[in-house]
Amino acid sequence: MKNNENGSDAILYKKENQFKEIWRRFRKSKGAVIGLILFIVIAGGLLAADLIVPYEKAVSQNFGARLAPPSMEYPFGTDGYGRDAFARLLHGGRTSLSIALLATFSSAIIGSSLGAIAGFFGGKVDNLIMRSLDIFMSVPDILFTMAVVYALGPSFTNLLIALTLAYFTNYVRLVRSQVLNLAEQDYVEAARAGGAKNARIIISHIIPNAIGVIIVNTTLNVAKIILYESTLSFLGLGMPPPHPEWGLMLAEAREFMRTAPWLMFFPSAAIVFTAASINLIGDGMRDALDPHLKS
Amino acid sequence: MNTATHSKPLLETKGLKKYFKIRKNVNLHAVDGIDLELYPGETLGVVGESGCGKSTLGRTIIKLLEPTGGSILFNGKDITNYSVNQMRPLRREMQIIFQDPYSSIDPRKSVIEIISEYSFIHKMYSSKAQTFSKAVEMMELVGLAKRYANSYPHELDGGRRQRIGIARALSLNPKFIVCDEPVSALDVSVQAQNLNLLMDLQDNFSLAYIFITHDLSVVKHISDIIMVMYLGKCVETAPSDELFINPLHPYTQALLAAIPKPDITMRNKEFQLIEGEVTSPINMKPGCRFASRCPHVMDICSQEDPEFLEAAPGHRVACFLVNDK
Numbered sequence: 001m002k003n004n005e006n007g008s009d010a011i012l013y014k015k016e017n018q019f020k021e022i023w024r025r026f027r028k029s030k031g032a033v034i035g036l037i038l039f040i041v042i043a044g045g046l047l048a049a050d051l052i053v054p055y056e057k058a059v060s061q062n063f064g065a066r067l068a069p070p071s072m073e074y075p076f077g078t079d080g081y082g083r084d085a086f087a088r089l090l091h092g093g094r095t096s097l098s099i100a101l102l103a104t105f106s107s108a109i110i111g112s113s114l115g116a117i118a119g120f121f122g123g124k125v126d127n128l129i130m131r132s133l134d135i136f137m138s139v140p141d142i143l144f145t146m147a148v149v150y151a152l153g154p155s156f157t158n159l160l161i162a163l164t165l166a167y168f169t170n171y172v173r174l175v176r177s178q179v180l181n182l183a184e185q186d187y188v189e190a191a192r193a194g195g196a197k198n199a200r201i202i203i204s205h206i207i208p209n210a211i212g213v214i215i216v217n218t219t220l221n222v223a224k225i226i227l228y229e230s231t232l233s234f235l236g237l238g239m240p241p242p243h244p245e246w247g248l249m250l251a252e253a254r255e256f257m258r259t260a261p262w263l264m265f266f267p268s269a270a271i272v273f274t275a276a277s278i279n280l281i282g283d284g285m286r287d288a289l290d291p292h293l294k295s
Numbered sequence: 296m297n298t299a300t301h302s303k304p305l306l307e308t309k310g311l312k313k314y315f316k317i318r319k320n321v322n323l324h325a326v327d328g329i330d331l332e333l334y335p336g337e338t339l340g341v342v343g344e345s346g347c348g349k350s351t352l353g354r355t356i357i358k359l360l361e362p363t364g365g366s367i368l369f370n371g372k373d374i375t376n377y378s379v380n381q382m383r384p385l386r387r388e389m390q391i392i393f394q395d396p397y398s399s400i401d402p403r404k405s406v407i408e409i410i411s412e413y414s415f416i417h418k419m420y421s422s423k424a425q426t427f428s429k430a431v432e433m434m435e436l437v438g439l440a441k442r443y444a445n446s447y448p449h450e451l452d453g454g455r456r457q458r459i460g461i462a463r464a465l466s467l468n469p470k471f472i473v474c475d476e477p478v479s480a481l482d483v484s485v486q487a488q489n490l491n492l493l494m495d496l497q498d499n500f501s502l503a504y505i506f507i508t509h510d511l512s513v514v515k516h517i518s519d520i521i522m523v524m525y526l527g528k529c530v531e532t533a534p535s536d537e538l539f540i541n542p543l544h545p546y547t548q549a550l551l552a553a554i555p556k557p558d559i560t561m562r563n564k565e566f567q568l569i570e571g572e573v574t575s576p577i578n579m580k581p582g583c584r585f586a587s588r589c590p591h592v593m594d595i596c597s598q599e600d601p602e603f604l605e606a607a608p609g610h611r612v613a614c615f616l617v618n619d620k
Contacts, residue, residue, distance in 0.1 A: 186399035190463070193359055194413035195386035204412075208403045291403055291447040 025288040032284020038277035042270075046097060049090040058087035059242045067260045076266045080256060083242075085249070089266055092244030097274060099156065100225040103163035108218045110164065111171025116202055116210075118172065119179030126176075133172055141166045142231065149237045156239065159232065163225055174217055178210040212286045219282025223275030230271075246271055303371060304332040305471055305503050306356065306389075312364035313348075313355045317577060324576050325351040327527035328365065330603070335470065336501040340518030340535070342508060342550070346573065348527040349507045350394070353473040356505065357389045358382050369471075387417055390464035394476040396456035400448045400463075407444040410434065410462045417467060433462040437492060454485035458492070465496065471503045478513060490517055511554055515539060520609075523547045526576055526584040529603065533610040543612045545589050583614070591616055 062082035070077045076085035118129040145162040152158040191201050230247020232238045239245050246267045253263035311329045314322040325348040333339050341349050354360045366375045393399035400409050411430040420426045437458040448456055478486040508514050521538045523531045531544040542548045549569040571588040582597040595615050603613040
């Protein structure tokens with residue numbers, strides 16, 4: 001395609017390699033690579049959960065082996081109902097992580113779009129969006145989510161909706177302030193002078209310049225949402241039992257904190273490692289996407 | 296350049312006004328009734344001190360800002376009330392080069408993406424490859440080496456970044472470019488290079504410029520006609536040479552007197568500088584706007600607006616000193 005009559009000049013332009021370029025810059029950051037490897041290991045483990053240990057073991061109760069410490073048979077011990085904590089961790093992680101990731105992305109997309117629209121168009125549109133947001137924010141998050149889950153009933157989709165509604169407001173405010181600043185830049189005016197439409201200005205100039213902040217915020221939110229979800233589980237509004245989930249495991253382990261501390265340790269560690277790996281990836285992505293830091 | 300050789304002006308404004316609303320009934324008169332004519336291939340230099348409305352004038356003429364009053368005629372068509380969509384095809388003919396080479400180009404785009412953006416918007420060329428090869432031609436035209444095509448703006452110096460802005464404006468083959476202080480952010484040697492580039496381009500493509508600047512030596516170098524602005528009003532218009540030899544308005548005289556001269560006999564003489572502050576452009580009273588700082592102020596100056604009248608052929612001035620003679 002590039003080898004037409006203008007081949008030599010067209011080759012000068014190597015935007016086709018943009019992803020390669022970003023990957024090259026991403027690889028340069030040690031933290032980001034460690035984060036990515038960690039995330040692949042965790043995600044791989046969770047995806048292959050059925051091959052490693054059957055779901056049956058995560059939910060079948062064995063009262064003969066209640067609160068067993070870690071051993072060859074139960075690598076992470078057993079909980080108060082004698083269920084294999086290792087199996088619960090693996091199978092529960094699938095739910096926790098997928099809800100956290102999906103809720104983060106949906107809130108990021110909805111919130112960022114609303115924020116971009118409010119910041120870019122200003123005036124009445126801005127007022128309408130921001131004042132409606134005030135209504136959302138005037139109700140405490142936890143109360144709001146509880147109301148949503150109560151109304152819709154606890155299930156995977158409803159949890160997703162509740163968490164998205166609780167988190168998208170952050171993005172609206174964050175992105176709006178970014179866009180307010182970016183829309184004032186001369187290069188936006190230059191694009192207008194060239195006849196660019198609003199959609200082009202937003203997609204091609206504003207979003208790429210605001211993306212760094214959005215990505216960092218998004219990765220931080222994944223960890224927050226995992227914890228928030230555990231709060232909901234703790235209140236009995238998470239995934240319906242006996243289905244395992246990291247937050248629920250933590251909540252259940254609280255009872256046995258003194259007698260069986262490992263029950264608390266493993267889910268906490270899982271949350272920490274997942275959150276850390278995603279944050280590291282986020283930092284690396286932000287740097288890789290910014291041509292200023294290109295070397 | 297002889298204006299008589301062209302029958303029709305490319306651009307004409309009549310009583311062009313741009314007010315910014317501050318509060319209810321409180322307006323900032325940034326541009327307050329400007330009449331100008333620009334013929335194809337000509338350069339109109341607009342000078343004035345900071346805040347006198349030069350940049351606002353430039354942006355209003357190409358409708359990046361909506362005019363408050365008056366009219367703009369481009370190629371004989373009244374474009375004053377054109378909508379954004381109606382303006383789009385005209386963008387190919389009127390362009391702008393911005394003052395700040397740092398903020399006027401998107402830091403996340405490579406040089407070739409910035410230069411080819413306008414061509415993509417207007418679908419100037421049939422294929423992507425052709426658009427890029429045209430953009431590379433533009434780079435060569437403004438003296439940017441091909442190897443910078445994939446560089447990012449932050450990797451280049453101010454002069455080169457400004458050339459990106461010039462190449463971008465030229466990529467649509469415009470007839471008319473507003474140069475909004477295009478060299479004031481650059482150091483003197485680079486200024487000269489870029490000015491010469493702009494003049495060469497003008498010769499090659501018979502471009503008309505409105506050249507906005509606060510630097511009189513720059514404006515003398517490049518302009519055919521110079522317009523001196525003070526607080527949103529035009530106080531004097533004259534052919535470039537005439538203005539420097541025979542300035543009539545006290546403000547123009549003061550501006551010219553403030554140019555440092557490399558003359559040893561002047562060493563111990565003090566400059567005749569104008570005193571006082573610029574009056575606020577918000578809700579102005581009638582009368583000459585320069586009255587409060589004018590060394591020759593008379594009673595009539597604060598009562599009536601001086602008319603903008605011809606004092607010599609092609610030399611128009613708004614001052615009672617001259618016009619009452």
